[in-house]
Amino acid sequence: MVIQKTSLVNIVIEKIKNYILENKLKPNDKFLTEKELTEQLKVSRTVVREALISLQAVGILKIKPGGGIYIADTKLGTINSILKHHYETHGVKIRELIEIRKIIELGALRLIIEKQVPLDIQQLREINESYLQAITTNGDTKKFDRIFHQSLIKATDNDTFYDFSEIIHQYFALVRIDLTENQESLIKSYKQHNEIVDAIKDNDLLHAQKTMNDHFEPIFTFIKKMEEES
Template sequence: MVGEFPTGVRLAEEQIADQLKVSRTPVREAFVRLHADRLLKRFDDGGYYVAEIDLFDLRDLYELRLTLEVQGIVRAREPGISHDRDALVELRRVWEQIASAPPPADGSFIELDESFHLALLRASGNIALIETLESVNVRIRPVRTFDFLTEDRVVQSTQEHIAIVQALLDGDIDLAADRLREHIGASLEIVEQRASEAIRQRALRSRQLRGA
């Protein structure tokens, strides 16, 4: 993701296993997982290579994601609609526990992050919003993983999650919506910056390989 492996170059199982000082089995399993996450693609013969980073339509998808999630928050303004308070209390408990022992900044945090946003939306009671967000997540996940490559982003995102839930528990819908907008906006900015740098690094390494 940081551009160490150029796009289109076959990833050598044995070479990477030697580099990481592990057997080929976990490397093979990692390839399968990265392929499922759309971070790797497969050659016709079954080998893997780094997928190209696609920033096309990223802002549009983030806008759709934001619209869905904000609607989940503000729909509680409508008569007879309220958030599932028990679910929000449990969500806060889970993320306070995560905050006490933050996970490593290795990109896997995206699963926890997605689970938070889906749980937050689920508390609004609109299943259609949840299903649509899930489809958006699939499309932006390969790029959005760039958001969680440093410890500070993991810690910051965790604290922001707790703050959003707390605002809802306090009954301040406007504050919760504002915090969510800032949270998703910061993510987009970082994703675009890091992904663009990775594209530049991969292009540079590809030119170096061709020159060699």
């Protein structure tokens, strides 16, 4: 069942890409609504949402809470090219990059809770359940983990913060970290996601940030091992 769902999401993603090309949509053009996509593609709202979130994560679409869906502005492409050149020329200290990502994630939690941003808790739950299904079926766990964290940052309702985080993510994507986690550690990660959502729902910033800190520990442990072996 999970494999079929994932395949359906991928099919919807390709259909959306083709629609954008065929209609020659440009950056900042308004796109179809979730309802329109659901009716046209004859799929569930959950499938459409996952496809939209994935397309937003790779910079094709931009979802504005309560404001519709738009074709993403491609201005970040130049910045990403500069970062790629910098990485190829100078490399990057992996620990420092992870530290920046951690700061961004903790900052996102603070913004969401302090600004009392209306959060789609159900959407986060659905993404995390897809993450659990991927864990139990040896699916693409990194994809759903990425979508979960990307959704948290998007929920800050701060476009500049989001764009900055995406630049860091693109830079991070240039670095290959072969962190292989067993099912037990992945289940722990899934539970931490739920804890973070619960803490946000309860406006408990301290607990949300503590859980996020714990969430990052495995990768810092992995990096420390890499440093000791080098």
